[in-house]
Amino acid sequence: MTTRWLSPEEQRAWRAYIAASRLLEDAIDRQLQQEGGMPHLFYSVLANLSDAPDRQLRMTDLAETLKITRSRLTYAVTRLERDGLVRRENCRWDKRGSLAVLTDEGVAVLERTAPGHVETVRALLFDRLTPEQVGQLEEICTGIAQGLQGENESAAAAAEDVPWRRRSGSCSGSSPAE
Amino acid sequence: MTTRWLSPEEQRAWRAYIAASRLLEDAIDRQLQQEGGMPHLFYSVLANLSDAPDRQLRMTDLAETLKITRSRLTYAVTRLERDGLVRRENCRWDKRGSLAVLTDEGVAVLERTAPGHVETVRALLFDRLTPEQVGQLEEICTGIAQGLQGENESAAAAAEDVPWRRRSGSCSGSSPAE
DNA sequence: ACAGCTTGGTTCAAGTTTGAAACAAACCTA
């Protein structure tokens, strides 16, 4: 079949998206690097741990919610561990498992860093969006993300006998947002 | 001033955005790596050159439209040059300058790779958006991008005597989209 | 109880990105 190229509208949207996402991530990385000494992803690791029950999470679960590979997470946690912000513990239920635990120092760093980060996200993104646009953005991104995960999961599910997975419960938590 | 945290809606939107952009870039990178042997950024370099008059662009201009640092572009072009897809020439007007020129082989690779790429972008993004959402996405991203550049440029402009810059003309071109 | 498959994590090398120099050519300005 002959390729269906992007329409002018799609093309404009695509280019705008690329530009915006590149600029936004760069800006946020720079801010976090300066004020927190770490890239955005590492901050997200801390933020996610702080939201988790007991401030700890299994590596795979964390990687999954962050949408990154396990090896990338291993690197991040290793670095954060070296800096004393996270500690590793082995999972008692599953001897293969490894838990990343947020240390007190990690909490402190997170609390010190969060305001500047949120301020930045606000200034660069939300202050420039109307409430409707916030809703639109969420809807668009949720759909896209679902589609992208759905692929893997449905493929995986189709290849599996058991379609539902049991996972350690997450949820709740009121802490320095991300 | 006490930090204004993100509202629940903003928080949801932010998380969804992070997830979507991470998954999307990963998927696109994987596709392009497999079928074209290069990451998305490198493809974009080729695509942008192919749109340019004479299939050539100054390094700085290219970096600017791609929203990346000059040193990042230097690396990309060096690699593409090693692979024979791009060639460097020195700018005659400005002996400091360097031009990146798309080679015939570069054109060929681009033409061979573009359909799969566009197909992917379509499947992962546009096929999941209504026409209105495409418009919304463009508007949102354009605004954000402008804001993010505006900062630098207005800061730079404020620090300059001459507010407008002369740049080699760009525009036009009908080629394997990006 | 054991062979074989799956899952959770890490390791390692190769590739890419970052940011701060280093350079050279162009552009003032006195």
Next chain:
DNA sequence: TAGGTTTGTTTCAAACTTGAACCAAGCTGT
């Protein structure tokens, strides 16, 4: 026109990412 600043680009080391092994521990069927 010499000296000082700015602009265009590259270089270099350190940091980060990727993907393909690899290893150990759980699970399965026999």
